Amino acid sequence: MKPRTKIQHEGFKMNSNVIDIQKHIETWAFKECNEKIGLATKTKFWCIDCGEYHPISLVRNGKAKCPNCKVDLTILQSRKRKYYQRYWVAFAELSSGELMGEVQVIRLFEVQSNHSVNYMPQVYVKESVRQFIPENHSKIQYVARMRNMGQEYPCCGDLEIRNVSNYQSWNYNPYPYRYHPWSQFKTRYEKIGINKDLQGLSFLESTRILSYNSKAETLLKLGQYGLFSECSNNEGRIYRYWNSIKIALRNKYNIHDAGIWLDYLGLLEFFNRDLNSPKYICPKDLKTEHDRYVKKKNEHDRRERLKAQREKLANEEKAYREMKSPFFGIAFSKGDITIKVLESVKEFMEQGDILKHCVFASEYYKKSDSLILAAFVNDEPIETVEVALNTMEIVQARGIHNNPSPFNSDIRSILKSNMGKISNIYDSIKKAN
Missing domain, CATH: 3.40.630.30 (Gcn5-related N-acetyltransferase (GNAT))
Structure with a gap:
């Protein structure tokens, strides 16, 4: 739509002054964000980065280096001859206007990557949303593509001013996988940890959580982006295991996968382990310990089901004999x-x-x-x-x-x-x- 109000005209004017970053995003996304994998059969594997086949003898412990493009690959067993990737990335910059003052600009790019055997991959990058966010987050201006019926995010037409209601705002606020390293944030955001390393949540969702959750702010300042992202969907678990989180951070424990670690704490709690002991909450190999407790929990559940089944059968046995x-x-x-x-x-x-x-x-x-x-x-x-x-x-x-x-x-x-x-x-x- 055409800008009508003064603030829309200002947003549209700032939109014409944004940095030309498209080519850099495309190169960076392919090199740094795309999955680096090889798809293997019993005798050979192909690298999705170059499309070439290589002998399976190059694979060691599920890893291999592509002899053609020199990329380190994670090898997956699959007979697929095509592979497809789709995700969002973001770029942040600053702009200013007379009515809105200095604004934080968040630009969101949809990346699609098509891979086929014997062909070089095709990468498509489309900028679909620009958010012009004033200091107080009121009257955010959206310059975006059109979202057709049934589509989750905007992807059609040209970048134009869009009237976005609160009900529609999530459609114009996709979660980016990563932020481009050239991203620039306001000083007040960088002080609390919102920078190019932000992951798992969008900028607007991050600032919304920070407005009411002091624990989220602590995690963000400490650079715990994985745990910070859990404050959106699993806020209850953050509060529940807050003491364990503090002990882990005090012991400088590196939490690579926050979701698995919180699941692991839940398993420890189920088996009455001490959630204040670094011995339990800071395992050297989280995946191995998590899987061990999952197996233990499954065995416990199986025994409980058998017990319940035996009790049920005993009652039904009695009824059947009477009848x-x-x-x-x-x-x-x-x-x-x-x-x-x-x-x-x-x-x-x-x-x-x-x-x-x-x-x-x-x-x-x-x-x-x-x-x-x-x-x-x-x-x-x-x-x-x-x-x-x-x-x-x-x-x-x-x-x-x-x-x-x-x-x-x-x-x-x-x-x-x-x-x-x-x-x-x-x-x-x-x-x-």
Whole structure:
């Protein structure tokens, strides 16, 4: 849209005076921000930076140096012949106007990088948002591209003045992966740690958090950008483990991955470890310790599930016996085939596991109007049979994977010829009730 108000005219004027940084952003993004990986099969890998294939013998411990472009690569197992990257980067500069005074300018660039085997990568950089931020953060002026319906961020049309409501502001405030090293911030921001090293949060989100969270300001001043970014989505965990954070920082512990470290503290807390002890909260190998406690937690959860399952089965076993015990002991045989009533919930589980059907998972042992029997051939389970007690008819007889066995017709014949015994017991139960 065209600028209409005085402040919009001033923002548009400052927009025409910004630094020409496009080429520098493109070169820097490809060299410093792009992932440096190689995609490997069993015999070879290709470098996404140059597209060339190289022998797998060059790989050592998941790392390799590309002989062609001399880039250090992290090797991933994949048969992909194409690779795609997309992220945002930012550049900060200063400007000034009569109405707005000195403003902080944040420029946001969308980077897209396409990689293919035997081709040099294609890198596209598009500047999509410029934020002109006055001292008091009121009346921020946005010069941005247009955001079409269904798009998360603006990417279409030309850079123009945009009226951005509070509801839309997040669309015009993407989180940059990194800031260009030439970025320039106001002195008052640099004093509290907002500089080119800012990561994980946008400039506006960072200043918003600082306006009410003193702990975030402490983390920022100490250069703990990973923990600082957690103040946005996991503020509760920062407060919860603040004492542990202070102890770790006092011991000069380097927190490479704040998210994993906070998860690790949660696991320590679960197992009642001392969260004030550097021995626990400052592991030499965070990933190894984190994975060890995750495994321990999974094992604990498995034991709890088994315990709960055993308790549940014990209660259901009791109910099943009360409901179907008059039928227990019924068995019919003919040749190699034996058919008998299932007499425990455990037997339902065994039938489900061996024959790969849902007699246990669907809780057939709870059906009061059905009787479940198992058919065996030479003591090997061959089918599970459901008989409707109201009609004394065979509802279903299913073998492995719910398919009828070769003995299906014989099993049905044996049951039908002995259905009177089941009927007599059922009639006696009804009379007793």
